[in-house]
Amino acid sequence: MSIARDMRTCPLLEKxxxxxxxxxxKEHWEKKKDIRLTVYKKNDMLKYGSERYNDASHVGLTYEKGIKAGKYKINYLGREMDVLECNPNGRLAVLILKEVDTDA
Structure with a gap:
């Protein structure tokens, strides 16, 4: 499983x-730019102490370093995901994502 192979181009939406x-x-979302991102479903069997991580549904990896939690949203393969947390330390930035239900 290669992270670079799994990367897809998706829009980064800014609040x-x-x-x-x-x-x-009034709040609205504007497309800031396209980024390369790979998203993996979070392992629900492991429980961590962080409430943000427990609320999350997916984990993302990207080369983009300027993403901030609460300010950005990602539209990954037609699914909207809020950025709950971002760790830009390291070669790839790690995003903690929560899938948003847009049918409500």
Missing amino acids: KKTRTPSGAE
Whole structure:
């Protein structure tokens, strides 16, 4: 299983806030750029002490270092995933991702 072979190009979405004519803030997602990313399903058999890791559904690996938790979302193969945590230390950045249910 090669990480480089599993990488796919997917859009990185950034959260933007705008003001409506009434003065309220509205959030929307804008495509920032395309990144190369590989995503693996998290092993649910292992339990860790971190609540963020327990909430996560997937783990991602990418060469992109500027991703911040809460500010970015990824659309990976048609599935939207929130970035819960990012560790940019090392050759690849490790992303803790949570799949978002968009049917609600």
